[in-house]
Amino acid sequence: MSKNKQTAGHKGACGSQKKKEGEGRSCIRYRCGLTNTIQDVLNQRPGWVEVKDDGEWDLNWCDVGWLRENFDHSYMEEHVRICHFRNHYELTRKNLMVKNLKRYRKTLEREAGRLEASKCDFFPCTFVLPSEYHIFVEEFKRSPGSTWIMKPVARSQGKGIFLFRKLKDIIDWRKDGSRSEEQKDEAQVESYVAQRYIENPYLIAGRKFDLRVYVLVTSYIALKAWLYRDGFARFSNTRFSLSSIDDQYVHLTNVAVQKTSPDYDPEKGCKWQMQQLRQYLTAKHGFETVQTLFKEIDNIFIRSLLSVQKTIINDKHCFELYGYDILLDQDLKPWLIEVNASPSLTASSQEDYDLKYRLLEDTLHIVDMEGRLTGKEKRVGGFDLMWNDGPVHTDVGLEALGSSCLVANTHLGCVNDRQKQLQQLLKPFPGQKRT
Amino acid sequence: MLDESAELSVSITQIVQRLKGTHLHSQLEKQAKECLHKPEIKLETLKDDVRRLLKASGWERKLQNAVYRELHILPPPRHPRAPPEHTKEPLAYMRKAQVNWEKRILKSLNSMCTELGIPLARKRPVPEQNELTNKWNEMGTDEPDLSKFRPVYAPKDFLEVLVGLKNPNNERSEDLTVRSHWGLIQVSLNVRDIPQTREMYPELGLTYGQLGIDDHTHVPPDLFESEHIHIGKKVVSEHDSAAAQQYSRQGCPTGLRAQLWSLILNTTDDPEAITHYEQLKARVIHHDLLVDNLIYKDVKLTASNDDYYFVFEDYLYQVLLCFSRDTAVLEHFNYNCATPPKSCIQSKSGSEQCAVVYPPNGVIPFHGFSMYVAPLCFLYNEPSKLYSVFREMYIRYFFRLHSVSSHPSGIVSLCLQFERLLQTHLPQLFYHLREIGAQPLRIAFKWIVRAFSGYLSTDQLLLLWDRILGYDSLEIVAVLAAAVFAFRAENLMEVTSLASAEAVLADLSTLKVMPLLQIFLFATSV
Numbered sequence: 006m007s008k009n010k011q012t013a014g015h016k017g018a019c020g021s022q023k024k025k026e027g028e029g030r031s032c033i034r035y036r037c038g039l040t041n042t043i044q045d046v047l048n049q050r051p052g053w054v055e056v057k058d059d060g061e062w063d064l065n066w067c068d069v070g071w072l073r074e075n076f077d078h079s080y081m082e083e084h085v086r087i088c089h090f091r092n093h094y095e096l097t098r099k100n101l102m103v104k105n106l107k108r109y110r111k112t113l114e115r116e117a118g119r120l121e122a123s124k125c126d127f128f129p130c131t132f133v134l135p136s137e138y139h140i141f142v143e144e145f146k147r148s149p150g151s152t153w154i155m156k157p158v159a160r161s162q163g164k165g166i167f168l169f170r171k172l173k174d175i176i177d178w179r180k181d182g183s184r185s186e187e188q189k190d191e192a193q194v195e196s197y198v199a200q201r202y203i204e205n206p207y208l209i210a211g212r213k214f215d216l217r218v219y220v221l222v223t224s225y226i227a228l229k230a231w232l233y234r235d236g237f238a239r240f241s242n243t244r245f246s247l248s249s250i251d252d253q254y255v256h257l258t259n260v261a262v263q264k265t266s267p268d269y270d271p272e273k274g275c276k277w278q279m280q281q282l283r284q285y286l287t288a289k290h291g292f293e294t295v296q297t298l299f300k301e302i303d304n305i306f307i308r309s310l311l312s313v314q315k316t317i318i319n320d321k322h323c324f325e326l327y328g329y330d331i332l333l334d335q336d337l338k339p340w341l342i343e344v345n346a347s348p349s350l351t352a353s354s355q356e357d358y359d360l361k362y363r364l365l366e367d368t369l370h371i372v373d374m375e376g377r378l379t380g381k382e383k384r385v386g387g388f389d390l391m392w393n394d395g396p397v398h399t400d401v402g403l404e405a406l407g408s409s410c411l412v413a414n415t416h417l418g419c420v421n422d423r424q425k426q427l428q429q430l431l432k433p434f435p436g437q438k439r440t
Numbered sequence: 441m442l443d444e445s446a447e448l449s450v451s452i453t454q455i456v457q458r459l460k461g462t463h464l465h466s467q468l469e470k471q472a473k474e475c476l477h478k479p480e481i482k483l484e485t486l487k488d489d490v491r492r493l494l495k496a497s498g499w500e501r502k503l504q505n506a507v508y509r510e511l512h513i514l515p516p517p518r519h520p521r522a523p524p525e526h527t528k529e530p531l532a533y534m535r536k537a538q539v540n541w542e543k544r545i546l547k548s549l550n551s552m553c554t555e556l557g558i559p560l561a562r563k564r565p566v567p568e569q570n571e572l573t574n575k576w577n578e579m580g581t582d583e584p585d586l587s588k589f590r591p592v593y594a595p596k597d598f599l600e601v602l603v604g605l606k607n608p609n610n611e612r613s614e615d616l617t618v619r620s621h622w623g624l625i626q627v628s629l630n631v632r633d634i635p636q637t638r639e640m641y642p643e644l645g646l647t648y649g650q651l652g653i654d655d656h657t658h659v660p661p662d663l664f665e666s667e668h669i670h671i672g673k674k675v676v677s678e679h680d681s682a683a684a685q686q687y688s689r690q691g692c693p694t695g696l697r698a699q700l701w702s703l704i705l706n707t708t709d710d711p712e713a714i715t716h717y718e719q720l721k722a723r724v725i726h727h728d729l730l731v732d733n734l735i736y737k738d739v740k741l742t743a744s745n746d747d748y749y750f751v752f753e754d755y756l757y758q759v760l761l762c763f764s765r766d767t768a769v770l771e772h773f774n775y776n777c778a779t780p781p782k783s784c785i786q787s788k789s790g791s792e793q794c795a796v797v798y799p800p801n802g803v804i805p806f807h808g809f810s811m812y813v814a815p816l817c818f819l820y821n822e823p824s825k826l827y828s829v830f831r832e833m834y835i836r837y838f839f840r841l842h843s844v845s846s847h848p849s850g851i852v853s854l855c856l857q858f859e860r861l862l863q864t865h866l867p868q869l870f871y872h873l874r875e876i877g878a879q880p881l882r883i884a885f886k887w888i889v890r891a892f893s894g895y896l897s898t899d900q901l902l903l904l905w906d907r908i909l910g911y912d913s914l915e916i917v918a919v920l921a922a923a924v925f926a927f928r929a930e931n932l933m934e935v936t937s938l939a940s941a942e943a944v945l946a947d948l949s950t951l952k953v954m955p956l957l958q959i960f961l962f963a964t965s966v
Contacts, residue, residue, distance in 0.1 A: 210751045210817070211577055240751060244578045281748055284694055284899055288819055291695040292669075356747070420657050 036062040046365040051434040109312030130201040152202040207333040216331040227394035236279040283418030386423035463712040505681040509706035529777035538844040580753035591807035623859030631857035643689040651691025652903040652954030689910035698819040707828035717824035720762035752817035769801035772835040778843040811893040849914040861922040878941040923960035
């Protein structure tokens with residue numbers, strides 16, 4: 006439902022706001038459609054004021070629903086920012102992501118050869134249903150006994166997902182009378198993907214886990230992407246076993262699903278910080294192996310973003326914070342499970358709240374409504390610049406001349422001493438004294 | 441007084457005795473015999489040639505490591521006329537206190553047993569055995585009813601025992617003076633002060649590189665870290681226990697720590713170790729012990745509630761249940777002044793009661809015991825390997841944290857050392873805390889008993905335990921406790937109650953252990 010024409014960025018309660026490009030603003034109006042950690046971050050940012058309803062805003066932290074209804078009717082001034090790209094779903098809807106990745110891979114193979122294309126082999130064999138049903142069946146028959154997972158394309162939090170080993174299971178499911186009309190409709194329209202299930206996930210103490218990593222994209226053309234050092238590993242609350250594919254609690258590691266598992270103890274929490282995980286893996290497998298693993302994870306982010314670079318409608322007003330879900334298998338190969346355009350910002354514990362608070366604070370530092378950055382920074386708080394129209398390397402000193410000099414500028418799971426870095430980097434907020 | 445060479449030959453004899461008949465002994469014999477077939481061996485120089493070959497093939501190193509390990513657990517030298525308990529603990533009043541404490545614990549255990557009507561040990565019926573075998577890797581999914589069980593004791597009960605220790609030969613006045621001891625421990629033992637500790641821990645000094653300090657993000661790795669890792673790899677490839685122990689003093693790199701600790705403790709991947717573990721597992725399957733419930737309860741209350749250790753719940757059962765049944769652990773009572781608890785069990789014929797050691801390993805678990813194992817799960821995931829490392833760490837170090845003795849690494853000495861360090865270097869703070877009814881030891885005791893497990897973040901804890909192994913002493917734990925108080929001194933000076941003092945020191949998870957230790961030991965004026 007479209008309201009009257011949305012304009013953003015005009016003179017508002019904060020007096021004459023029209024400043025020259027690059028000059029910092031002292032009063033920033035924001036609109037926020039969510040009621041979780043982001044509210045606190047925006048609220049507590051010095052000089053930022055919330056506007057409601059039809060008020061004019063400089064930054065809009067909206068949900069995707071709002072975007073869908075209003076983006077096309079909004080006129081945004083130069084300085085205004087919004088937290089989604091218009092057609093982000095090219096990356097975040099499972100069927101579109103698969104389509105884009107497959108196409109990108111084909112192009113790469115044609116232009117750069119098989120070896121280069123094989124660097125895109127980080128997503129499990131996936132088919133969109135019902136359009137690719139027949140080639141899916143062919144592949145299915147070629148590997149009898151293997152397990153597949155069926156996922157609804159647009160839903161989140163683990164809803165509607167199930168595992169199967171026999172074609173009979175999905176045929177039954179399609180005909181299932183117990184499902185609602187809406188669910189049956191979904192099955193007709195291109196709403197599901199069938200994906201090869203990773204049967205040998207890396208287990209820690211018998212438990213399956215996946216990784217949640219945050220990537221901030223501020224532009225697609227040219228591609229500029231930042232990687233956050235913090236993140237976490239989400240554990241399944243029960244031990245992994247292939248014998249019970251009906252037990253979705255075993256296989257799905259979303260906190261949302263785990264919360265309903267009978268074993269779930271909210272006091273316990275089932276997350277490890279990324280730093281903890283990285284240390285654990287280093288202790289088990291040695292420094293070099295883990296270094297390689299994290300390089301491969303970087304590769305997933307970069308290739309997935311490159312695959313949609315030409316499809317996403319670039320808009321200088323837009324930025325987007327993605328939540329990537331990565332799964333490791335027993336050979337320490339990382340797999341891309343999915344990309345979320347609206348990663349959960351609700352906190353499950355104090356530690357989780359602090360992580361998300363820092364993440365959002367640093368996101369806003371990079372969006373830089375206050376005009377404090379030069380644009381040449383390679384690191385802002387916990388974010389490291391991962392890709393800037395090309396790979397980004399750390400500044401290596403003379404000491405490293407002996408070793409191969411080019412080191413990627415990513416530090417996932419490494420120490421996040423953002424306070425110190427921010428103090429050195431940023432001028433104080435307008436009107437704030439330096440502490 | 442035995443002179444040194446006589447002492448040495450006694451030690452040699454003891455070690456030879458212990459190594460005779462071990463798996464290593466038979467392997468060495470086999471290797472020596474195989475050497476005989478080699479062409480290089482000449483009859484005239486048989487002995488030297490065989491020795492040379494054994495050295496070249498790495499067998500001498502293995503023997504060296506085994507001897508080195510035996511030296512660690514050698515009972516103290518004894519006078520031929522001294523009774524064994526005097527050798528283990530020369531101070532009579534300490535021995536008495538330990539005996540009384542043991543009586544109390546055992547009484548508590550037996551009364552729980554009677555109250556609940558549960559036998560101390562029970563053979564499992566076959567269906568139960570099968571069920572347990574199937575569930576061996578996920579015992580954590582069991583939710584037995586543990587509400588009736590209470591831990592046999594908690595650290596604070598033990599603290600009261602230590603506080604009550606008094607040397608009957610020492611008349612103490614009640615006046616509080618500068619000269620008197622302000623803390624809770626009322627006995628005088630010889631503990632190291634800062635100058636002496638500096639001598640003992642020179643590698644923690646400001647001129648030495650450390651992991652935990654010099655591997656920090658802003659320090660270029662070429663200054664220390666790269667070289668240290670390079671040396672670490674060499675140490676591991678040399679399979680040298682003594683070298684590994686020396687190396688560990690400056691910290692173990694994350695990627696090498698598991699191998700280094702295994703070397704230091706001389707826990708090998710021998711089939712012997714695996715067989716032993718399997719035997720213990722079989723014992724768990726066949727018999728149910730009352731203490732098993734105490735272990736379940738402890739794991740559920742402590743490790744399972746920890747943000748990081750909860751994942752390892754199953755491993756903890758696999759280790760601790762086997763540990764309770766391992767009679768090899770009884771060997772450590774050769775140098776532990778405690779005596780293994782005995783309970784009366786009906787003999788098979790039912791006619792008489794005989795006293796047997798219960799639990800079989802002689803160690804009654806207390807609240808928090810599982811935290812000794814939890815950090816090790818970060819390094820080892822093979823159950824038999826994890827088990828061997830834990831057991832060795834227990835019989836070398838951890839047992840000293842819950843028995844009454846005058847040993848420098850014993851809990852009494854550690855507590856006293858902590859209090860003395862605090863009183864000497866932060867007298868204003870100590871006085872203030874004392875005045876508000878917040879005796880520092882009451883807060884620090886739980887850290888010391890657990891060697892900080894569960895209080896520090898895991899990576900920091902492992903750096904601390906590197907030094908425990910490296911210096912073969914627990915004193916670093918007492919020093920760290922004092923260093924933590926020194927670090928938070930400013931905030932502590934402002935509190936006005938025990939509760940608020942506890943609150944200031946409740947969260948140690950952000951502390952960096954090595955800088956704290958280094959500053960306290962080497963940058964404090966004495």
